[in-house]
Amino acid sequence: MLIRGISLIALLVAGCGDTKKAFDESFDKSFHEKLISSCTSSAVGSGAPQEIATRLCTCASDKVKERYTVSEKMNLKQDQLQPIVAECRSEVLG
Numbered sequence: 001m002l003i004r005g006i007s008l009i010a011l012l013v014a015g016c017g018d019t020k021k022a023f024d025e026s027f028d029k030s031f032h033e034k035l036i037s038s039c040t041s042s043a044v045g046s047g048a049p050q051e052i053a054t055r056l057c058t059c060a061s062d063k064v065k066e067r068y069t070v071s072e073k074m075n076l077k078q079d080q081l082q083p084i085v086a087e088c089r090s091e092v093l094g
Contacts, residue, residue: 024070031073032061039085052092059088 039057044050063084068076 027070027073028065032065035061035064056085056088056092059091060085063088 036054036057039060040050040053043053043056048056060081064073064076064081067084068080
């Protein structure tokens with residue numbers, strides 16, 4: 001009986017892990033699509049050519065994805081993004 005109970009708990013925990021993974025993947029996809037869209041729109045609105053804006057914003061989104069967890073992204077502030085955008089601006093514009 002104890003082994004069955006442990007097995008059931010293991011299955012439930014594994015299921016929770018799958019749910020968290022699915023949530024994280026869904027959140028990441030949505031977050032990065034919205035970040036790129038918002039960033040690109042803002043950059044183009046400020047006079048940047050579409051191609052440059054897209055490259056810069058994709059770079060920034062990729063760096064955010066590398067550096068922050070899902071829970072950190074949920075609370076990401078503009079001042080955390082500014083150095084990343086500046087870094088990408090240097091990379092994209094040379």
